[in-house]
Amino acid sequence: MEKQQIQIGGQAVIEGVMMRSKEGYSIAVRRKDGSILVRKKPFVSIAHKYKIFSLPIFRGAFVLIESLVIGIKALTFSGDVAVQDEKLSESGSEDSFNTNSVPKKSIWANLWLATSVAFSFALGLFIFFYVPLLVTEFIGAETGFWFNLIDGILRLSMFLLYLGLITMMKDIRRVFEYHGAEHKSIFAFETEADLTPLVAKSMTRFHPRCGTSFLLIVMLVSIFVFMFLGKPETVGDRFIRLAFIPLIGGISYELIRLSSAGRQKKFWRMIILPGLWLQKLTTKEPDENQLEVAIVALKTALGMDISDHPTVVFEGQPQLERQTKG
Numbered sequence: 001m002e003k004q005q006i007q008i009g010g011q012a013v014i015e016g017v018m019m020r021s022k023e024g025y026s027i028a029v030r031r032k033d034g035s036i037l038v039r040k041k042p043f044v045s046i047a048h049k050y051k052i053f054s055l056p057i058f059r060g061a062f063v064l065i066e067s068l069v070i071g072i073k074a075l076t077f078s079g080d081v082a083v084q085d086e087k088l089s090e091s092g093s094e095d096s097f098n099t100n101s102v103p104k105k106s107i108w109a110n111l112w113l114a115t116s117v118a119f120s121f122a123l124g125l126f127i128f129f130y131v132p133l134l135v136t137e138f139i140g141a142e143t144g145f146w147f148n149l150i151d152g153i154l155r156l157s158m159f160l161l162y163l164g165l166i167t168m169m170k171d172i173r174r175v176f177e178y179h180g181a182e183h184k185s186i187f188a189f190e191t192e193a194d195l196t197p198l199v200a201k202s203m204t205r206f207h208p209r210c211g212t213s214f215l216l217i218v219m220l221v222s223i224f225v226f227m228f229l230g231k232p233e234t235v236g237d238r239f240i241r242l243a244f245i246p247l248i249g250g251i252s253y254e255l256i257r258l259s260s261a262g263r264q265k266k267f268w269r270m271i272i273l274p275g276l277w278l279q280k281l282t283t284k285e286p287d288e289n290q291l292e293v294a295i296v297a298l299k300t301a302l303g304m305d306i307s308d309h310p311t312v313v314f315e316g317q318p319q320l321e322r323q324t325k326g
Helices: 060-092 094-098 106-141 144-167 172-188 197-201 209-225 235-259 268-280 290-300 319-324
Strands: 009-013 016-020 024-030 036-042 313-315
Touching: 009 060, 009 172, 009 290, 016 060, 016 290, 024 060, 024 290, 036 235, 036 290, 060 235, 094 197, 106 144, 106 197, 106 235, 144 172, 144 197, 144 209, 144 268, 172 290, 197 290, 209 268, 268 313
Parallel strands: 036 313
Antiparallel strands: 009 016, 016 024, 024 036
8 A cells, every 4th residue: 555545643742742543543752761652552443344434524523533532542641651750750760760651540530531521621612612602692793694703703713812822831832843743754654755853854844634724624614504503592502503513523524635635736725725824833843852753653553663763662561771772
């Protein structure tokens, strides 16, 4: 199979990158001792198991859910590594980094994590979908067209303001640098270039299949979908809009697929251009160390050889020095 036919996606995490292929996903995280800790897990999309879930629109909704689940797992893993490294650094013992496994959480810790994720998701829906409705109603838009247009503009403005604010946070900027490393390494793979930090560094950090572009398309598509629902008159009318989010996600996914495949055509270049502009906020230029982490995640997700990365240690394997000497 040719490289450009292989679909690969990714996500930046805390001091690392997650990459996903058809067979599974890999998370690579740079530890404080300079090593790269890797967790690799098999994962086959439900769309590959049941044909109905691979149909247009349907597949987008389920890919969105699957990506959310894997993304949360990746962020949790990278966060656990960061916390563990911080504790090991405070202990003052260099030998502490011999531990290449992240301790398993208790049932209460997992329950707390699930509750936190559910709360964050609900809060996001409230802020970006319900609050604009309330503000639009306060403004007093009468017709369904103007109501949904103002609602959509407010939702998009809040989204852009949110991105602008978090960009100013130092820790988030580090994540955005790894986001840039993710894009550059994927571009190197898709153009069949050598998968080295030096080569990847020359690639663009703006990718049409980026999650940032997807979210922007979701915001725009939601305006058109909600137009068909008219002006919400009751609380029930407002909440029923949430039921259309999977449909909006499915349509947006199809547009992302089409724009990525046809990005050399003038029409699709115009469609993806706003998303690429937005990535100037959510991606930053990575250094070669960050690019190496992204490349390791990419290679392991695809089952490629990583012998030219001697600092890599897979989760649960012996300590770093033993691997490099062997």
